[in-house]
Amino acid sequence: MSDENIDSYVVPGFLANGIHCGIKEDGRKDLALIFSEKPARAAAVFTTNRFKAAPVLLDMERIKRGQAQAILTNSGNANAANGPAGYNDALAMSRALSSKLDIRDDLVLVASTGVIGRRLPVQKIEAGMADLVAGLNADGIPTAEEAMMTTDKFPKMACRRGVCGSKEITVCGIAKGAGMIEPHMATLLTYVLTDAEVEGGTLSRVFRLAVDKTFNAVSVDGCMSTNDTAVILANGRAGNAVIKGRSRDLTRFRNLLMEVLADLSQAVVRDGEGTTKVIEIVVEEAKSIGDAKKVAYAIANSNLVKTAFFGGDPNWGRIIQAAGATGIPLPVDSVGIYFEGIPVFLNGQGVYGQEQTVAEVMKKTSIRLNVKLGMGGKMFRLHASDLSFEYVEINAHYTT
Amino acid sequence: MSDENIDSYVVPGFLANGIHCGIKEDGRKDLALIFSEKPARAAAVFTTNRFKAAPVLLDMERIKRGQAQAILTNSGNANAANGPAGYNDALAMSRALSSKLDIRDDLVLVASTGVIGRRLPVQKIEAGMADLVAGLNADGIPTAEEAMMTTDKFPKMACRRGVCGSKEITVCGIAKGAGMIEPHMATLLTYVLTDAEVEGGTLSRVFRLAVDKTFNAVSVDGCMSTNDTAVILANGRAGNAVIKGRSRDLTRFRNLLMEVLADLSQAVVRDGEGTTKVIEIVVEEAKSIGDAKKVAYAIANSNLVKTAFFGGDPNWGRIIQAAGATGIPLPVDSVGIYFEGIPVFLNGQGVYGQEQTVAEVMKKTSIRLNVKLGMGGKMFRLHASDLSFEYVEINAHYTT
Numbered sequence: 064m065s066d067e068n069i070d071s072y073v074v075p076g077f078l079a080n081g082i083h084c085g086i087k088e089d090g091r092k093d094l095a096l097i098f099s100e101k102p103a104r105a106a107a108v109f110t111t112n113r114f115k116a117a118p119v120l121l122d123m124e125r126i127k128r129g130q131a132q133a134i135l136t137n138s139g140n141a142n143a144a145n146g147p148a149g150y151n152d153a154l155a156m157s158r159a160l161s162s163k164l165d166i167r168d169d170l171v172l173v174a175s176t177g178v179i180g181r182r183l184p185v186q187k188i189e190a191g192m193a194d195l196v197a198g199l200n201a202d203g204i205p206t207a208e209e210a211m212m213t214t215d216k217f218p219k220m221a222c223r224r225g226v227c228g229s230k231e232i233t234v235c236g237i238a239k240g241a242g243m244i245e246p247h248m249a250t251l252l253t254y255v256l257t258d259a260e261v262e263g264g265t266l267s268r269v270f271r272l273a274v275d276k277t278f279n280a281v282s283v284d285g286c287m288s289t290n291d292t293a294v295i296l297a298n299g300r301a302g303n304a305v306i307k308g309r310s311r312d313l314t315r316f317r318n319l320l321m322e323v324l325a326d327l328s329q330a331v332v333r334d335g336e337g338t339t340k341v342i343e344i345v346v347e348e349a350k351s352i353g354d355a356k357k358v359a360y361a362i363a364n365s366n367l368v369k370t371a372f373f374g375g376d377p378n379w380g381r382i383i384q385a386a387g388a389t390g391i392p393l394p395v396d397s398v399g400i401y402f403e404g405i406p407v408f409l410n411g412q413g414v415y416g417q418e419q420t421v422a423e424v425m426k427k428t429s430i431r432l433n434v435k436l437g438m439g440g441k442m443f444r445l446h447a448s449d450l451s452f453e454y455v456e457i458n459a460h461y462t463t
Numbered sequence: 464m465s466d467e468n469i470d471s472y473v474v475p476g477f478l479a480n481g482i483h484c485g486i487k488e489d490g491r492k493d494l495a496l497i498f499s500e501k502p503a504r505a506a507a508v509f510t511t512n513r514f515k516a517a518p519v520l521l522d523m524e525r526i527k528r529g530q531a532q533a534i535l536t537n538s539g540n541a542n543a544a545n546g547p548a549g550y551n552d553a554l555a556m557s558r559a560l561s562s563k564l565d566i567r568d569d570l571v572l573v574a575s576t577g578v579i580g581r582r583l584p585v586q587k588i589e590a591g592m593a594d595l596v597a598g599l600n601a602d603g604i605p606t607a608e609e610a611m612m613t614t615d616k617f618p619k620m621a622c623r624r625g626v627c628g629s630k631e632i633t634v635c636g637i638a639k640g641a642g643m644i645e646p647h648m649a650t651l652l653t654y655v656l657t658d659a660e661v662e663g664g665t666l667s668r669v670f671r672l673a674v675d676k677t678f679n680a681v682s683v684d685g686c687m688s689t690n691d692t693a694v695i696l697a698n699g700r701a702g703n704a705v706i707k708g709r710s711r712d713l714t715r716f717r718n719l720l721m722e723v724l725a726d727l728s729q730a731v732v733r734d735g736e737g738t739t740k741v742i743e744i745v746v747e748e749a750k751s752i753g754d755a756k757k758v759a760y761a762i763a764n765s766n767l768v769k770t771a772f773f774g775g776d777p778n779w780g781r782i783i784q785a786a787g788a789t790g791i792p793l794p795v796d797s798v799g800i801y802f803e804g805i806p807v808f809l810n811g812q813g814v815y816g817q818e819q820t821v822a823e824v825m826k827k828t829s830i831r832l833n834v835k836l837g838m839g840g841k842m843f844r845l846h847a848s849d850l851s852f853e854y855v856e857i858n859a860h861y862t863t
Contacts, residue, residue, distance in 0.1 A: 114787035114795050144780065146796075146812040179780040180813035289784060366766065366850070367858055374859030380544065380579040384689060387514035395514050396546075412546040413580035450766070452855050458767055459774030459851075 071222050072204040074235045075258040076100050076300035079203035081210025084191025086139035086177070086184055092210035094188060095136040096160070096195050097254060102170055103296040105131035106267035108274045110291035116143035117153040118173040119290060125169050129263040131296060132170035134254055135160045136211050138239070142175035142183040143289045152183040159189045163196050174252050174292050176213055176239065204237060204256070211239040211252055214457070216334050221326035223319040227303040227312040232259040234319040238327040240334075253278065253293040253327060259316055260299035262307035269317050270295045277324035281332045281446045282363040295320075332446045337454030340372050341429045347442040348435045354391050355443035358434060361385045362447075369450035375425040379408045386434060397437025403430060471622050472604040474635045475658040476500045476700035479603035481610025484591030486539035486577070486584055492610035494588060495536040496560070496595050497654060502570055503696040505531035506667035508674045510691035516543035517553040518573040519690060525569050529663045531696060532570040534654055535560045536611050538639070542575035542583040543689045552583040559589040563596050574652050574692050576613055576639065604637060604656070611639040611652055614857070616734050621726035623719040627703040627712040632659040634719040638727040640734075653678065653693040653727060659716055660699035662707035669717050670695045677724035681732045681846045682763040695720075732846045737854030740772050741829045747842040748835045754791050755843035758834060761785045762847075769850030775825040779808045786834060797837025803830060 078098045086093040107126045109119050125131070135156060142149050153173050161168040175183065208218045222235040233256075240251035255270070274293050299305075306312045332341050344362055349355035362368050365385040371378040379400045387393060400408040403424045407414055424430065478498045486493040507526045509519050525531070535556060542549050553573050561568040575583065608618045622635040633656075640651035655670070674693050699705075706712045732741050744762055749755035762768050765785040771778035779800045787793060800808040803824045807814055824830065 111790070112784060112787040113791070113793045114783045144783065144808070144812050146810065149812075289780075289787065366854070370855050370858035373855065376859065380689075383514045383544065384512060387512040387689065390511070391513070393513045408544070410546065412544050412549075450855060452852055454766070455770050455773065455850060455852050455855055458770035459776070 072220055072235055073201050074204070074233045074256045076298040077204070077256045077296075078199040078201055079207040080195055080198040080200065081203070081206040081208070082191055082195050082198065084195070085187040086137055092206070093137055093139045094191050094195055095138075095207040095210035096199065097134045097204070097207055097256065097296070098164070098199055099132050099296055099298045101298060102130050102132045103298040104261060104263050104266050105129060105172070105294065105296050106270045107172070107292065107294040108271055110289060112289050112291075114144065114289045116141055116175060116290040117145060117149035118142055118175045119292060120150060121153045121157070122172045122174070122292065125172060128169065129267070130170060131172050131294070132166050133160060133164065134172045134174065134294060134296070136174040136176070136252060137183070137188060138211055138213050139177040140175055140181055140183050141177050141179040141290050143179040145180065145182055148182065152185050155185045156183065156188050159192045163192045172294060174290070176211065176252060176290055179289065204235065208237040208239070211237070213239065214336065215239055219327050219330040219334065221323045223322050225315050225319045227259060227301070227306060227315060230301045230303040232301045232303060232316070232319070233257060234259070234316070234323050236323040236327050238331055240331050251278065251291045251331065253324070255295040255320065255323060257295070257297045258300040259297055260301065260303050260305045261297045261316065262305050265307045265313065266295060266297055269313070269320060273317065273320045273324050276321065277328040280444060281328045282360060329446055332448050335448040336457045337451040338448035339428065339451050340449040342372055342447045342449065343429070343431045344434070344445045344447055345431065345442065346434045346436065348437050348439060349441040349443070350439040352441045352443055354436070354438070355441050357389050357391060358386050358436065359443050359445040361389045362432070362434065363445050366450055369448070372425075372430065373449040373451045375422070377402055377407060377421045377425050379413065382432070382434065383408060394437050399435040399437070401433040401435075404433070472620055472635055473601050474604070474633045474656045476698040477604070477656050478599040478601055479607040480595055480598040480600065481603070481606040481608070482591055482595050482598065484595070485587040486537055492606070493537055493539045494591050494595055495538075495607040495610035496599065497534045497604070497607055497656065497696070498564070498599055499532050499696055499698045501698060502530050502532045503698040504661060504663050504666050505529060505572070505694065505696050506670045507572070507692065507694040508671055510689060512689050514544065514689045516541055516575060516690040517545060517549035518542055518575045519692060520550060521553045521557070522572045522574070522692065525572060528569065529667070530570060531572050531694070532566050533560060533564065534572045534574065534694060534696070536574040536576070536652060537583070537588060538611055538613050539577040540575060540581060540583050541577050541579040541690055543579040545580065545582055548582065552585050555585045556583065556588050559585075559592045563592045572694060574690070576611065576652060576690055579689065604635065608637040608639070611637070613639065614736065615639055619727050619730040619734065621723045623722050625715050625719045627659060627701070627706060627715060630701045630703040632701045632703060632716070632719070633657060634659070634716070634723050636723040636727050638731055640731050651678065651691045651731065653724070655695040655720065655723060657695070657697045658700035659697055660701065660703050660705045661697045661716065662705050665707045665713065666695060666697055669713065669720060673717065673720045673724050676721065677728040680844060681728045682760065729846055732848050735848040736857045737851040738848035739828065739851050740849040742772055742847045742849065743829070743831045744834070744845045744847055745831065745842065746834045746836065748837050748839060749841040749843070750839040752841045752843055754836070754838070755841050757789050757791060758786050758836065759843050759845040761789045762832070762834065763845050766850055769848070772825075772830065773849040773851045775822070777802055777807060777821045777825050779813065782832070782834065783808060794837050799835040799837070801833040801835075803827075804833070
């Protein structure tokens with residue numbers, strides 16, 4: 064979460080709210096609404112998992128128009144793996160909102176996060192709709208965030224302001240997700256709201272790119288949810304000249320967006336299941352970005368590397384093991400490994416003499432790991448979590 | 464380990480021994496020798512990791528001749544990531560043995576397993592050589608196995624006998640490896656000894672195939688050591704007509720070999736770091752073996768699936784998540800998931816009503832998981848371990 068106080072999470076033209084409608088048994092909030100006073104330009108990125116939850120299937124259709132006015136999210140139930148009945152439930156959830164707001168039904172996006180394989184209690188959502196809509200207000204974004212949370216330990220919000228032409232624009236994002244995936248296989252949800260006026264194709268392109276460099280460059284457990292959804296709504300309320308093409312305004316907007324998404328995605332890793340350390344893995348001197356990415360993910364998803372970081376063990380042997388197993392023809396004598404800039408492996412062998420310093424570095428809660436491949440000039444950066452007892456504890460719990 | 468008593472681990476023409484030479488500080492045996500009274504036909508399979516340990520690099524050269532007479536193995540030190548000095552140490556280790564045995568140096572294969580990045584204490588190995596060779600005996604195979612162990616909880620040996628023509632042949636194998644990899648990144652080592660007479664090309668081909676279907680179809684943590692080595696020695700002492708081509712004898716020999724390697728590889732999973740359960744993952748109805756393999760490994764290496772099995776949680780949601788993220792265009796409504804034959808997911812949704820039976824099944828220490836893709840007729844079978852607190856505990860320990 065950003066250091067800014069809660070007042071700053073206001074985006075002109077957007078209202079939000081969150082309530083408890085009865086899906087979560089413990090009384091916590093479980094229904095969130097984000098509403099744009101007028102239809103907004105919209106773009107979205109969804110999970111590429113073949114098993115997509117019902118709300119994802121519905122939203123994928125609706126986003127094609129490039130417009131949306133509301134995002135209705137429930138937590139406590141993922142509405143995934145429920146067959147055709149699940150799709151009808153997603154539709155019913157949408158209709159309950161559109162009829163209450165009196166807007167076109169296809170301007171509603173829906174999202175669900177929680178237990179899978181159980182029918183969504185649509186009646187509870189319908190019963191809560193009047194309160195949810197009645198409570199909509201400009202300060203409601205943090206409340207909506209709260210109602211989206213499942214095993215999240217803290218809310219994840221980020222906001223940036225900048226100038227386009229003579230107009231101030233705001234880009235504000237919220238995210239939920241304790242890892243890419245929570246115990247009962249829920250979801251990473253990210254919503255970005257902006258009052259900037261952005262041309263449709265440009266919005267979609269810049270959002271995809273920013274998600275790719277931020278959310279698609281973190282790894283908690285290498286798993287991909289059936290419900291992952293990232294949406295951006297741009298309502299144009301700032302009155303700026305429409306952002307498009309390759310203007311300077313586009314650069315400004317993209318930078319604000321990147322900062323917001325970087326903040327949120329790193330917060331997701333910090334809040335990852337059982338995370339005690341965040342590892343920034345920077346793979347450099349690769350022949351291609353693809354190679355750099357492959358090595359970075361191999362390291363990030365190696366349980367031996369993850370447990371070593373958890374134990375504060377500067378075990379570079381496990382790092383070369385993971386890199387060496389990728390199938391990339393690494394020049395083994397040119398590979399270099401650095402913890403916070405301190406070399407630990409060079410010229411095909413360990414570098415000794417700085418054990419004390421390295422041991423101190425390994426105690427940090429955020430550690431930079433540089434892996435130089437000696438093959439070219441491309442790089443890829445990834446934020447990953449360690450693997451702790453708590454991860455196993457959280458995930459060994461019974462669903463049934 | 465097989466149920467047969469220790470006397471059965473005798474292969475005509477082979478001698479073996481194991482001693483403590485001082486590499487391990489706790490006094491356990493750390494130097495193992497297998498010796499064929501005459502040079503044997505030899506074939507081997509090595510790690511495909513780019514970072515290969517010095518003994519692997521040496522053996523890869525030597526195995527090209529298709530002959531070997533001795534395998535010298537030390538535990539407690541992997542002789543990996545030591546640069547050119549490590550290679551010279553591997554050579555020195557070999558020479559110490561060949562001069563003592565008075566055999567050609569290039570008939571010696573060497574292997575090392577233990578901590579990486581530390582120089583091999585060659586003097587200790589040299590000093591122990593006289594005792595090691597003096598103690599060689601026909602009953603020595605279990606002692607050699609003992610001297611190869613690192614974090615292994617139990618010795619892994621398997622032996623089968625059969626008939627080729629009128630001659631009895633023996634195929635006996637030993638393995639070490641608590642997982643594909645032990646805490647300090649050591650190794651899976653497998654040696655198979657047989658007195659059968661097998662033509663060189665045939666031996667190599669049948670061994671590769673058998674390793675592929677056994678050791679290359681288990682997964683403890685998805686990691687690949689720098690030292691993995693599997694060797695077969697065939698000394699021809701049984702006096703059978705040479706096995707080659709596509710004879711009935713070849714089928715018999717291959718079956719014995721497959722049984723020995725299947726026993727050993729499954730023992731390695733059972734003895735995997737922190738393993739409490741072995742999961743037999745059978746992916747069926749795939750379009751290709753490649754697809755089936757991809758899905759099987761995605762499930763086997765998913766920490767969410769592994770922790771669910773540890774917790775006894777029949778969480779099929781995590782299984783479809785892993786399968787769905789592979790990129791294979793699965794027909795989601797045709798995929799079926801079964802625990803020990805009981806369907807839990809069919810027609811795109813969960814199957815309910817047998818929760819009690821499924822809960823009982825999940826308590827077993829060995830569980831069969833069938834995943835039917837509904838795409839074709841190919842299949843792949845994989846043995847995997849779960850992910851427990853103990854795994855994290857073992858692997859979070861300090862190397863330094």
